[in-house]
Amino acid sequence: MLKIKEVFKVFSKRNKIEKPIEISVEVRNRVIMLLIDLSNNDREYGWGRNNFNVEVFFDEILRVFMMRLGKFDLIDRNDGIVNGVGTFLLNCEGEMFLDFIEDSFKSNEFRKVWIDKKNEFIENINYIFSIEGIKFELTKYKEYWREEGRGKVLESTTYPKIICKEDIFINSELIEPAIELLMDDRFKNANNEFLEGLEHYKHKRYKESIASCCCALESVMKIISSINKWQYSDNATGLPLIKNIIEKSQSPNWYEGIISPTLTLRNKLGPHGKGTNEIIPTKVQAQLQINLVASQLIFLIEEYII
Structure with a gap:
């Protein structure tokens, strides 16, 4: 079930957008490629049944955007989830694409990605932004664990946020x-x-x-x-x-x-x-x-x- 408060804790709701944010199709393609690559890596290395599934991930992202925008659907279902959501992300406003990047880390499916891969994903996005002259970057991802019995339990998480380098x-x-x-x-x-x-x-x-x-x-x-x-x-x-x-x-x-x-x-x-x-x-x-x-x-x- 969606956590309604989390749906609206994103870049576009924290910031007053005074003029359109330009995120090129090429940059959007690269970010989506990185996500698909995460799914491919899981299958390549055989990390068990709980692999990151990009189709399940995009379905989660779609439901989040439907709730945020108050619409019952946003894509042509005949295209399939991956292509449909991909098309939406390639054509949405720049600030909405930045929202999508923040949403990624909060999705249930993305939790399956190993923490070193999450941080590598952040570094790659920041590098893409830097070479394209985009004034935004992602902050760090951090998990806090506590001892419980003979194991460890995830206590809380600091999710990455999109910040403006000029701010x-x-x-x-x-x-x-x-x-x-x-x-x-x-x-x-x-x-x-x-x-x-x-x-x-x-x-x-x-x-x-x-x-x-x-x-x-x-x-x-x-x-x-x-x-x-x-x-x-x-x-x-x-x-x-x-x-x-x-x-x-x-x-x-x-x-x-x-x-x-x-x-x-x-x-x-x-x-x-x-x-x-x-x-x-x-x-x-x-x-x-x-x-x-x-x-x-x-x-x-x-x-x-x-």
Whole structure:
């Protein structure tokens, strides 16, 4: 059964589309070829009965689009599911094709694809977009597992999203390494908070972006303390946390100055900074916070864990 809320959690619903998004037929063909290739690889290597079936996959995609668009059908059934949905995808609006890419990862059939193949699919799409000068790219795919009995159970998944390179510097030399480090299962909450901060920034919610990024930093400091068995108060915030880390690790006192700018920005411009007058952070201030937190996350994780 379709999860109606998930049907509308896609690129076109998150973004205000002011002008048509151009995705050429050649680019669309290549993405579809990559999906068909996933199905062919499964059969070639004989990975069991639960192979990725592109026909079942396209049938799922069709039902999602029918629900999203409020139409009982979108294709000529005489063409078959694969050709029919393929024709629809080659002719739909650019933003709808980007929706389709995000939908792919949420389909039940696509779950059968091995995680390394999912990530290879993402890398291939991003490469195609880059050589064609398309300003969008896919974020990372991540699964979080927990121990249960003698095995592991999938707890949650961070699905890839289509983002605009002009909206956020997600692929920069600073931001991307920070996100890579946060993909470690131990930093699940911090990862979600940092990505939330980036999402707030994208939608010009700069106050919320500043606060969420600071939350990610505080979460990482708590995780570092837990891993190193350094006791801390559950309700401790940024300054007490870094002071505690410095004391327990016998680090130089000036390490506090590495972290304090982020806390100052949050206190002055975030939810704690209103006072009697409304404070409206600027885009540049939010960018500063994101860059600061990214560099601080890398420093803290590499200094105290790796």
